[in-house]
Amino acid sequence: MSVRILDLLRAAPGRARPILDHVSLDIPDGAFVALIGPSGAGKTSLLRVIAGLDAHDGGQVFLDGMRMDQRPARERGVGFVFQNYALFRHMTVADNVAFGLSVLPRRQRPTRAAIAARVEELLALMHLPDLGGAYPHNLSGGQRQRVALARALATGPRLLLLDEPFGALDPMIRKSIRTWLRALHDQLGLTTILVTHDHEEALDVADHLVLMRDGRIEQEGRASDLDRAPCSPFVMAFMGDMARFTGTVCDGLFQPDEAGVLPFALPASDGAAEALIRPHEIVPRAEAGPLALVHGVARGGLTPATARLADRTVDLVLPTALLPAASSGVGLDISAARLFREGVPILLADRSDH
Numbered sequence: 001m002s003v004r005i006l007d008l009l010r011a012a013p014g015r016a017r018p019i020l021d022h023v024s025l026d027i028p029d030g031a032f033v034a035l036i037g038p039s040g041a042g043k044t045s046l047l048r049v050i051a052g053l054d055a056h057d058g059g060q061v062f063l064d065g066m067r068m069d070q071r072p073a074r075e076r077g078v079g080f081v082f083q084n085y086a087l088f089r090h091m092t093v094a095d096n097v098a099f100g101l102s103v104l105p106r107r108q109r110p111t112r113a114a115i116a117a118r119v120e121e122l123l124a125l126m127h128l129p130d131l132g133g134a135y136p137h138n139l140s141g142g143q144r145q146r147v148a149l150a151r152a153l154a155t156g157p158r159l160l161l162l163d164e165p166f167g168a169l170d171p172m173i174r175k176s177i178r179t180w181l182r183a184l185h186d187q188l189g190l191t192t193i194l195v196t197h198d199h200e201e202a203l204d205v206a207d208h209l210v211l212m213r214d215g216r217i218e219q220e221g222r223a224s225d226l227d228r229a230p231c232s233p234f235v236m237a238f239m240g241d242m243a244r245f246t247g248t249v250c251d252g253l254f255q256p257d258e259a260g261v262l263p264f265a266l267p268a269s270d271g272a273a274e275a276l277i278r279p280h281e282i283v284p285r286a287e288a289g290p291l292a293l294v295h296g297v298a299r300g301g302l303t304p305a306t307a308r309l310a311d312r313t314v315d316l317v318l319p320t321a322l323l324p325a326a327s328s329g330v331g332l333d334i335s336a337a338r339l340f341r342e343g344v345p346i347l348l349a350d351r352s353d354h
């Protein structure tokens, strides 16, 4: 199911800034999208408006090209699982899964036998056969979340909205359940929007990232797009560890402010700039500068290192095989950096030659 959000606005009384501040987003049928961003960015709010659980003050939501934002949640064909969307404790697993079907209006409701067959099919799909008669308190956290998913899928939605569904699970289970979720998404031909705080989770399962900030979409794209060509220092910082170097562009050369950091050529206009770079992209050039490099312990072919600049240290991650022979007399090559001036990119790093 494709999702089109046009200029969505959700205000809140007493708040200076809208919760959703003119959000527009297009999600093609079959996509797996991760909604990421700091706490309070509006991720849950966006999901709830799409699901029809919260009202909006402007804009439109189209599902498969049909305007849906004036229609009640039950008519939208959307399944959702929220972290705190607990199972009904007094119902068996089978009754929990059957719930959405058993409350359908009589004319749409399948027969009891059909509901039982659907429940069995879903429990098999979730790798939970034989647990239909159990109660939620008999299940592990991972099993409970799979029951919640089965319940969300019972009515055959084609859009699945997941708000931190695995937040409470331990990391090992999280990893296996998200692999399984991605396979389920592909198998059922779903469109999935997942809100997650877990970076690795987003990169692992989603083919498209939407990064929100202050009720707006800051940037969207593949993870590699956000990393390679962040539209702001905020995106660069959100996507991982980075080091920041200030300097000046003059005659096509970035001249860093700090001694020991090497100048590099770039096609940008003259003026002050900041260079942002990932630790693994910084290359120490032996005998090219005055810095001392202190190595950490090698792990998985990589060695963490620290370069001492005049007023601070900078962390690097180096391929162990390429560690410079000398640990002093080093200059930092930061030519793979993304460059910004007053928060706006002046050169986007697609410099595969680095």
Ligand SMILES: Nc1ncnc2c1ncn2[C@@H]1O[C@H](COP(=O)(O)OP(=O)(O)OP(=O)(O)O)[C@@H](O)[C@H]1O
Residues within 6 Å of the ligand: 012, 013, 015, 019, 037, 038, 039, 040, 041, 042, 043, 044, 045, 046
């Ligand atoms: N009904 C409401 N009334 C007033 N403010 C609200 C309401 N619902 C949400 N907010 C505020 O809107 C902002 C966005 O909240 P939301 O839960 O959507 O963010 P989020 O990105 O999902 O955050 P988190 O990652 O912490 O879950 C927050 O500042 C929140 O306090």
